[in-house]
Amino acid sequence: MSETPLIDARGLVKRFGDFTAVDHLDVQVQPGEAFGFLGPNGAGKTSTMRMIACVSQRDGGALSVLGMDPATEGSAIRARLGVVPQDDTLDLELTVRDNVLIYGRYFGLSRAETRRRADELLEFVQLTDRRDDRVDALSGGMRRRLTIARSLVNQPELVLLDEPTTGLDPQARHLVWERLYRLKRSGATLVLTTHYMDEAEQLCDRLVIMDGGRIVAEGSPRALIDRHSTRDVVELRFADEHAQHAALARLEQVGERREVLPDRVLVYTADGDADVERLTSDGPHPESLLVRRSTLEDVFLTLTGRSLEE
Amino acid sequence: MSALFLHVVERDFLAYKRMWLVFLSGFAEPVFFLLSIGVGVGELVGDVHVGGETVSYQAFVAPALLAVSAMNGAVFDTTFNFFFKYKYSKSFDAMLATPLGPTDVAMGELTWALLRGTIYSTAFFALLLAFGLVASPWAVLAVPVAMLIGFAFAGAGMAATTWMRSFVDFDYVGIVLIPLFLFSATFFPISEYPTGLQIVVRCTPLYQGVALERSLILGDVSWALLGHACYLAVMGVVGLWVAGRRLGRLLQP
Ligand SMILES: Nc1ncnc2c1ncn2[C@@H]1O[C@H](COP(=O)(O)OP(=O)(O)OP(=O)(O)O)[C@@H](O)[C@H]1O
Numbered sequence A: 001m002s003e004t005p006l007i008d009a010r011g012l013v014k015r016f017g018d019f020t021a022v023d024h025l026d027v028q029v030q031p032g033e034a035f036g037f038l039g040p041n042g043a044g045k046t047s048t049m050r051m052i053a054c055v056s057q058r059d060g061g062a063l064s065v066l067g068m069d070p071a072t073e074g075s076a077i078r079a080r081l082g083v084v085p086q087d088d089t090l091d092l093e094l095t096v097r098d099n100v101l102i103y104g105r106y107f108g109l110s111r112a113e114t115r116r117r118a119d120e121l122l123e124f125v126q127l128t129d130r131r132d133d134r135v136d137a138l139s140g141g142m143r144r145r146l147t148i149a150r151s152l153v154n155q156p157e158l159v160l161l162d163e164p165t166t167g168l169d170p171q172a173r174h175l176v177w178e179r180l181y182r183l184k185r186s187g188a189t190l191v192l193t194t195h196y197m198d199e200a201e202q203l204c205d206r207l208v209i210m211d212g213g214r215i216v217a218e219g220s221p222r223a224l225i226d227r228h229s230t231r232d233v234v235e236l237r238f239a240d241e242h243a244q245h246a247a248l249a250r251l252e253q254v255g256e257r258r259e260v261l262p263d264r265v266l267v268y269t270a271d272g273d274a275d276v277e278r279l280t281s282d283g284p285h286p287e288s289l290l291v292r293r294s295t296l297e298d299v300f301l302t303l304t305g306r307s308l309e310e
Numbered sequence B: 001m002s003a004l005f006l007h008v009v010e011r012d013f014l015a016y017k018r019m020w021l022v023f024l025s026g027f028a029e030p031v032f033f034l035l036s037i038g039v040g041v042g043e044l045v046g047d048v049h050v051g052g053e054t055v056s057y058q059a060f061v062a063p064a065l066l067a068v069s070a071m072n073g074a075v076f077d078t079t080f081n082f083f084f085k086y087k088y089s090k091s092f093d094a095m096l097a098t099p100l101g102p103t104d105v106a107m108g109e110l111t112w113a114l115l116r117g118t119i120y121s122t123a124f125f126a127l128l129l130a131f132g133l134v135a136s137p138w139a140v141l142a143v144p145v146a147m148l149i150g151f152a153f154a155g156a157g158m159a160a161t162t163w164m165r166s167f168v169d170f171d172y173v174g175i176v177l178i179p180l181f182l183f184s185a186t187f188f189p190i191s192e193y194p195t196g197l198q199i200v201v202r203c204t205p206l207y208q209g210v211a212l213e214r215s216l217i218l219g220d221v222s223w224a225l226l227g228h229a230c231y232l233a234v235m236g237v238v239g240l241w242v243a244g245r246r247l248g249r250l251l252q253p
C-alpha cells in the first residue's frame, strides 16, 4: 500500500455542541478500493461521510480527499465525487429526468452530454418509463434508485454511498451491487456505509466497524471474521428457560465461547459439527439446533454489543 | 466563484416551466393598485406638485407603484419561496453536494428573483407608456432601476430569511413591508410629511426606489439620484454576502 491514499483522515473530529460525533478517526482509503463503514445507529458514519463529501466542516484533525483539503478546495473535490446521501435530496419540484439533467448541469456538463448520460442512467436503474413523472409520485425504493443514478452523472472517481440500498427490494439491490462492481472494475473508488452485513461482505475489500465515533475494528471481512469470531457457530433453542438453564453447564464444555440470549444459546466454535456430535450423544436436548459459518454479523454484534445504546 | 450559479437559475426555469400561472399573478397586483388608487383616488385628490411641475395624481403614483412592485416581487421570492426551498425542499442540499457553493446558491436564487422581477417591471412599464404616464426620456432607466430595487430587497430578504425558524416568522415580513409601502412617499409627496417623519422616511430603503423611479419617469433628474442608487446597491451586496455566509453554516452543519 505505497500509493497515496485517496482519502486520508488523521485524528478527524466532528462535534455538535458538546457532543463528539466523530472522535479522532484515522482512516485511509486507497485508489480502487471498496471501503465500508459499519456501525450501530449514531456511530458517526454519516458525520464522517459528510466531512469527506465536503458538505460539513471538520472540527479537528487532518483530512485530505483526492489529495486536496476539503476546507479550502471543497468545490474542486466535489466536482469529482458522486454522493448518495443517507436521506434522498431529490428535487421534488422536478420530474425524474429533469432531476438527473439539472444535476449534471451543476457539474458544468453540456446539455447534450447530460441528456445522453441521463437516459443511460435512467435505463440502468429501470426508471425510463417513469422519466416524466414528478418525483413525489415515486415509491421510496424508486427514489433511492434515482438518487443513485443521479450521483453517477459526472462519472465520479470516488463514490460515497451512505446506506445506498436501504429500502430497495432484492432485485434492485442486486442491480445496484452489479453496477457498483462495474464501477469499481472501471477504476472508481467506493466508500459506503451499510447496515446489511451481506452487502458489506459482498462489496467491501476492507471495512471499519465504528462505535461511539471511534473505530473498534478494521480489516477485510474475512480477516475480521477470523480475528473476532470462530469458524462456526452452533445455535441451540430450548423448550423453555429451565431447559436452557439446565443445559448451560454442559454447554460450557464445548466450543470456545458461549453467548446466552433470551431465546437461544450461541456456541462459538472451531468445528461445529464435531461439537454437535458430542452434545447430541450425551447432552441436553434442544428443541432445535443449527450449525452455521460465522458471518460478519457475528463480528459486528460481538464488537458493538447486542443491546441498543442510549 | 464562477458562472456555475447560472445553473441554479436554470433549475428554477425547469421548475417554473409548469407553473406559468404563478408567474402571471405577480403582474396583476400593481395593475390593480394603479387602477384602484391611481384612477379612483386620483379623482378625489386632483393634481400634485412635484419639482415645480404639476402632474396628475395617477402620474404621481404610477412610478412609486413600479418601485413597490419591484420590492414586493423580490421580497416574496427571497423570503417565502427561498425559505420553502432551504427548509423543506432538498434542492439546496443537492446543489451543495456538487461544485456549487452556498454563495452560488444565493446568487442563483437572487438572479432568478431579479429575472422574474424584470419581466413584471417591463410589463408594468409598458402599461404606463400605454396610459401616457411617462413624461421623460430618462424613463428608459426605469426598468434597470426596478432591477436595482429588486436586487437590494432580494439581498436583504434572503439574508433575513436565514434567521427565520418557521413560517410564523413571516409575519415580521409584513410588519416591515406594509409601513414601507405606505410611508415611502408612495402616495403623497415627502414634503407633506411632518419634519420628523421626513427624516426617518429619507433613511428607509423603499423611499430611495420611489424617489429614483419618480424622478426618472417624470423627468426631475438631479445628482442626488446617484446617492439613492448607491444606497440600494450597497444594501443588495451586503444582503447577498450575509445570506451566502449564513446559508453555508445552516445547510452544512
Ligand atoms: N446536525 C446535527 N446536530 C446535532 N447532532 C447531530 C447532528 N448530526 C448528527 N448528530 C449526532 O451525531 C451522532 C452521529 O450521527 P451520525 O448521523 O453520524 O450517525 P450514523 O452512524 O450515520 O447513524 P445511522 O446508522 O443511524 O445513520 C448521533 O448521536 C447524532 O445524534
Ligand SMILES: [Mg+2]
Residues within 6 Å of the ligand: A045, A046, A047, A086, A162
Ligand atoms: Mg447515517
